[in-house]
Amino acid sequence: MDKFVIENLSLTYSDGAESLRGVNLTIRSNAVTVLFGPAGGGKSTLLRTLNRLNDLADVAEVSGKVRFNGIDLLDPKLNVTELRRKVGIVFSRPVPLPLTIRQNVSYGLEMAGERNKARLNAAVEEALRLAALWDEVYDRLDAPATAISGGQQQRLCLARVLALEPEVILLDEPTSALDPISTAKIETLIMDLTEHYTIVVAPHNVQQAARIADFGAFFLQGELVEFGVRDKIFLTPQDKRTQDYIEGRFG
Amino acid sequence: MKPMRLLNTRQQQVIGFNLLRLVSLVTVLPILGAVIYIFVRGMPAISWEFLTAVPRDGMREGGIMPAIVGTLYLTLGTAVFSVPLGVAAGIYIAEYAKDNALTRLIRIAIINLAGIPSVVYGLFGFGIFVLFLRFGTSILAASLTLSIMTLPVIISTTEEALRSVPNSFRVVSTSLGATRWQTVWRIVLPQAMPGILTGVILGLERAAGETAPILFTGAAFFLPRLPGSLLDATMALPYHIFVISTQVPGMPIQIQYGTVLVLLVFVLGMNLIATLIRSRARARRQW
């Protein structure tokens, strides 16, 4: 089943930088789709289009169609607040909100209108367990979120998203600021989560891409060059550019 | 042949730096001197009676309590009108306004409001609040006048405080399904609060010390009773100082200094509070 169907998507920013050019892509449900390629390829832009976070940026022109569960994602009348609860995002640098750990995780639910303390606390615990963080912070939930390590903060950011029980989780270079151990933890989490969620990741190197992908999409300067199942695209890429990038000839 | 320098560059620097030191000293000494002088000459007049009694014998004896109370009323009145409006306007500019001609117009308007002489505010206040709206010479008219004057300060400091909050918070909050107002209310505003408070206090500090705007909108020299309603006129410290130092013959100089000292302490006290808030916030910042 297809979660996102992207047809001929093009996007340009106000400063004239063209970011996406005629992208055609299908994101399958309950799988890890990896967007990889050198910097400036449009991966972040595509991710932010999927939850309409690009509305906050200086976008000059968007054309094409994006369908999410069949609905027109780019419709200006779409309830974007609802959308963002279904399509969550984790950024490359962990950004804990200036609140306690507990408040960080329950933030999305509170904004959605949930007031019941018991339900909130239950949701917080469940989300922290899913993000494999509960055992490390259960005794200091009311400490400021800045009191934990970088790797823990990133898992907190993931828990924040999970608390909303989204359908899709987007991750933009989620481990670029982390050490190898934290990175491994997050990669394991990502692969475990596909059972219930659709995952779209932009990893920050090819090796990570190959480790966690079910499907891979290679982006170069705004264009989708190649798309395929993991084994195919990473071991026997069709396009020479994909092959060159994977082999490290450029980056 | 190269012209001979009178002094080499090293010597020039020494002279230059000392010149700058002198200039700064000349700038700062009068301030220090003035404050100390006022304290020294005004302290003898300060007593419990001075601060809590009403004046007698045409202000030449007794206390200045009505003026103190009046200044407090006016400061409060200014706060009531200017703070909600000013903070809201600052929020609009920092968080809601798009980068277009209308926003530029708003900025120009604020710059102009900031530059209008205080006596012109008094003129406007007199014409509109006292006469046109028939409030008469009243606390209401004076507070409204002072509020408009204080508005640009509060708007600007609010805007600056909000802008200093990192944008990543806004992006994250939005991505978790919060509306713009929810983001502002829950995350941005609390983080900007110390800066906003500092600005508010500094703005009110200025309002408390101003004379020209209240000259014909609310200040009175002698009132038999404390003001009972918003439509009553009131005594106020700045106006009181002005009158007793220029228009009352035989005014004991000590009382004059004493009154000035009270106003000075009030104003400097607010300054101190604002500075403390600012430095405490800087230390506790979470970003």
Added chain:
Amino acid sequence: MMENSHTRRSEFAITFFIKAAGYSSILLVTAIFIFLMKEGLPALGDVDLKTLFGSRWYPIEGYFGIWPLILGSLLVTVGAALVAIPLGVGTAVYISEVAPAWIKEILKPLIEILAGLPSVVLGFLGITVAVPLLRRLLDLPTGLTAFTGAVMLGLISIPTIVSIGEDALNTVPQSYRQAALALGATRWQTIWGVTLPAARSGVITAIMLGIGRALGETMAVMMVTGNAPVLPVQWNALFMPVRTMTATIASEMGEVATGSAHYHVLFFIGIVLFLLSLIVNIFASFVSSKQRRRAERVLS
């Protein structure tokens, strides 16, 4: 877990209030301008232009020449600028480029204190200390002179110039200074050859706003300049009493009959002041847009 319509309605109301507040500044400036015009333009009808811009200001006998007032304001403001610019820029340069950290910690709060001093307090010190002092020192018939006013106004304008000027100097990237020093310049030469020119627009803004502040000052000048509305054209006018536009409004507004010619002329003077400060401010913000935000805060 959907937001209920109650939340959505209250959010709508709040957003409306915020937007309205945002536009309020435009509304207020326009209102002030219109009102000043409404009450001030009739002066052109009450008094013929020749008298209005004549050289006698004696309202009791119907002489409404505002020229002495304009010149009075100008004289005192120019004098203030001559005092404030060297002292203000010098102090700003000192704080930003030369002073060690501990001196900065003392100087900056002191300047802020000066900024917060009510003008009536400065006026008070003016008449009790500066005026007798100047009278004795310079052997004048009275110490209430334009010169006294200029000095006081200069002091009042200094904090504006120092704060904004120092901001401007701090914005100059450290790399500029380092490049100059690496080429063998002394710190002194770097300041005047590199840093100050780089901060030029910010410093000019600071000066303009300081002058604007001086122009609009009322109480301090009123108390020390003697309030004699005579044309300051003699060679020693600086040391004679003089009267500014602001002082005129402040001292006479309380005594006028509403709607009278005197009333209209006072508002007319208000228009002149409003326009002058408009010009100064627009020019200052034109010169620099980055310093603008901080300038609004400090100017007030």
